[in-house]
Amino acid sequence: MAVSMDQSLTAPSLVKRLADSGLIGVFAIVLAGAMGYLLMPNNLALLTQIVAVALLVLSIDLVTGYCGVATLGHAALFGAGAYGAGIAAVHFGITDPVAMTAVGLLAGALAGLVSGLVILRAHGLAQLVLSIAVIHLFHEAANKASGWTGGSDGLSAIMPNAFFGLFEFDLWGRTAYVYGVVLLGLVFILLQILVRSPFGMLARGVRQDQIRIAAMGASSHAVLLRMYVISGAVAGIGGALSAISTQVVGLDSLSFTLSAEALVMLVLGGTGSLYGAMIGTVVFMLFEDTLSAANPFHWLTVVGALLIAVVLFAPKGLYGTAVALADRFRRRPA
C-alpha cells in the first residue's frame, strides 16, 4: 500500500521534474534535429534558417508571451545580432564562429536595451507604434551606414573559420546546422531555467497585473527592461547563427515583415510557452517553403486565412490547444 502510493506519487513527479528542467524539450530538439538531418539532407540551409528564426521567436515569446508586451519590431534585435556578427567578421577579422556568436549576443542585448528603453516608455497603441518606429529606424540606419553594413546590397563575404579548427563550414551546411541545433538546445535549457526562476514568475506577474506588482514593491519597468535585454541576447544569437550559416546579412533581417512573420509564428504555436514558440516556427517555415515555391501571393492569402482562423478558433495556438485537449482527454476517464 505504502509502496504503491509512493510510486503513484513519484512517477508523475519524475515526469514533471524532467519536463520542468527542460530535458524533454532538449530531447525533442535533438530528435527533431536528427530527423531533419536524415530526412532533408539537401535542405540543411533551410533547416538552419528555421533554427535561427526559432531563436528569434523564442525571444519574442519572452517579452510578448511572458511579459505581455505586444511588439511588431523585434527583428531589430535579430538584425542587430546578425549585423554585429557580420561586421565583426568582415571589418575586424573575428572569424571564429563562437566569438562571432558572442558578438551577436552582445549586439542583440545592446539593441534590446536601446529598443526596450524606447518601447517601454508607452503602453497600448503607443507602444505598438513605437516598436514599429524602432524597426524602421534600425532599417533606415543600416541602409544609410552602407560603409559598415553594405547597405541594400547586403553584407557579404563573411567567412567563418573552421569550428575549433576541425569542422569546416562546408557547402552542405552540415557544421552550421549541427552548431545551430546545439545552440538552440543550450538556449532552451537556459530559458527554461529563466522562466521558472523567481524572476520569470515576476515577469508573469507583470503581465497579469502591473499595479499589484508595484504594490508588492517590485518595479515592473525594471523587470521588463531586463527581460528585453535577455530577449535581445537570444535574438542576437539567432541573428549571428543566420549570419554564420548564410555568410550574408541583408536588410531583410531588419525588416518589419520579419517582425510581423515572427509574431505570427509565435501565435500560431502558442504564446507563453517555449515549446509553442518552436513548434510555431517549424510549422510556419516548412509550410512557407512548400507553398511559396508555388506562388508567393497564394502563400500570403494562406497566412492571412491561417491567422484569422487561429485568432477565432485556437487562440492558444497549436501547442496550447493540444495541451488543453490532452488535459480534457486525461480528465474524462477519472
Place this chain on the structure above:
Amino acid sequence: MQTVLSIAVDALAYGMVLFVISIGLSVTMGLMRVVNLAHGAFAMIGGYFASYAVRDLGLGYAAGILIAIVGTVIIAIPVERFLYRRIYGAPQLTQVLMTIGITFCVIGITNFTFGPTLKTVPLPAMLQGSVDLGFRSIATHRIFVIICGFAVAAGLWFLIERTNFGIKLRATIDNAAMTAALGVRTELVYAVSFAVAIALAAFGGVIGAELLPLEPYYALRYMVTFLVVVSVGGAGSIPGALIACLLLGAIDTTGRYLAPEYGEFFFYLAVILIVTLFPRGLVGRMK
C-alpha cells in the same frame, strides 16, 4: 523659395490624403478600441475599384469615386459583421493579428485578381495640367486633393459637433455602456461610423492614387503610416488627426526633398519623439 513652395504644396497634399484615409481609422479606433491594421487595405480596395471603373469600363472620374465608395462599403459590411465583431474588446495582440491576417488576405486576393502591376486612376481633363498662380504653377490635382481634405474635415466637424448623430457618437466614445443605458442604440452608432470610416478610406485611396501608388502591397506599405498618424494625433480626435497629418506630411516630404538618402529615417525619429512626449497623442483622450 521655389523649393520651399513646392515642398509646402506637396506636403499639404500628402498630408491631406493621409488625413482623408486615416480619419476614419481614428474615429473607429477611438470608438471601438480596435487596432485596425486593415484600414489601408480598404483604401486600396477603393482605389482598385475606381481604377477598374475608370480605366477598364471607361466611366467618368466622379462615377469611379462613387463606385469605389459603394463597392468598398459592400465588401466591408460582412467583414465587419463576421470578423471585427469578434475582436471588439479583445486583447490588443489578438486585434493586431486578426487585422494583419485580413490585410494579408486582401493583398493575396488583389494580386490574384488584378495582377502585381501598378494601377492608375486616370484623371479627368479638368484635373490634369496645372494652375498658374503668376509666380508659380501648381498641379491642379494637388489643389483638388487639398480642397477635398478640407471639405472632409469640415464635413466631419459638422457631423460630429452639430448633428444629433454626432452627439450620440461622442457620447459613445466617452462611455459606451452609459450611452447604451440612456437608450442610444450603440451598435447602430458603431455600424454607421464603421461604414463612414470605410467610405472615407476608399475615397482617400482614389483621390490619393497619384501620391500613394496603387499596387497589391499598398495595404502593407502604408498600414504603418496610417496607424502612426492616429497614434500621433490621438485616437478619436479630428483636430488631432489633422495636425498629425499635416505635421507628419511636412516632415516626410521635407525629408524626401532635402535628404532622400536617409529614406524615412527622420519620419520615424519624429514619430518616436512625439509618441514618447505625448503618449496619448497630441490631442488624445483615449485611455
